[in-house]
Amino acid sequence: GIQVEQSPPDLILQEGANSTLRCNFSDSVNNLQWFHQNPWGQLINLFYIPSGTKQNGRLSATTVATERYSLLYISSSQTTDSGVYFCAGPSSGTYKYIFGTGTRLKVLA
């Protein structure tokens, strides 16, 4: 089945720093989403981005479907950005979302 790898696995930033998180897929995907899981376990939708670039405030994402990767950019990080970031998507022809390994982010004040 499809494999989804995320890098880096862990990241520690000072407040105000920028970062780039990467998601690589072993096979083509129909859709791709980025999620933020807060410390209470809730999964929050960040971006639904099968291809192209989207921006929402300090966050932006880019998916290059032909090369099977996606990037999540966080600018001017804040302590509330702490948590785990997951990318996920279904392998081509299915609706079953496969989740990446996650990037655990900690932003220090």
Added chain:
Amino acid sequence: SAVISQKPSRDICQRGTSLTIQCQVDSQVTMMFWYRQQPGQSLTLIATANQGSEATYESGFVIDKFPISRPNLTFSTLTVSNMSPEDSSIYLCSVGGYGEQYFGPGTRLTVT
């Protein structure tokens, strides 16, 4: 988008018992999904719950351990049966088909 609620939000259970988790959606949806997230791990799909048919389980998950009901297009339950400490996880339901997926707040289960 879809608004999803789950009950209970958390529970502590004794080994050998069963817990039923409820998932309610604010609109009718064809497909609902159940995921498990073990401590420090990513999310793993347990099964797809389709209204009017048996749930479809992923490799490593069986109906006897995780029976699922889907009585209508807005509701589903997942039962964790004969629990052991290894079942301590967050259980999440989600909705979505070939498009964007939305997740409930999760049920945090601890088995002692």
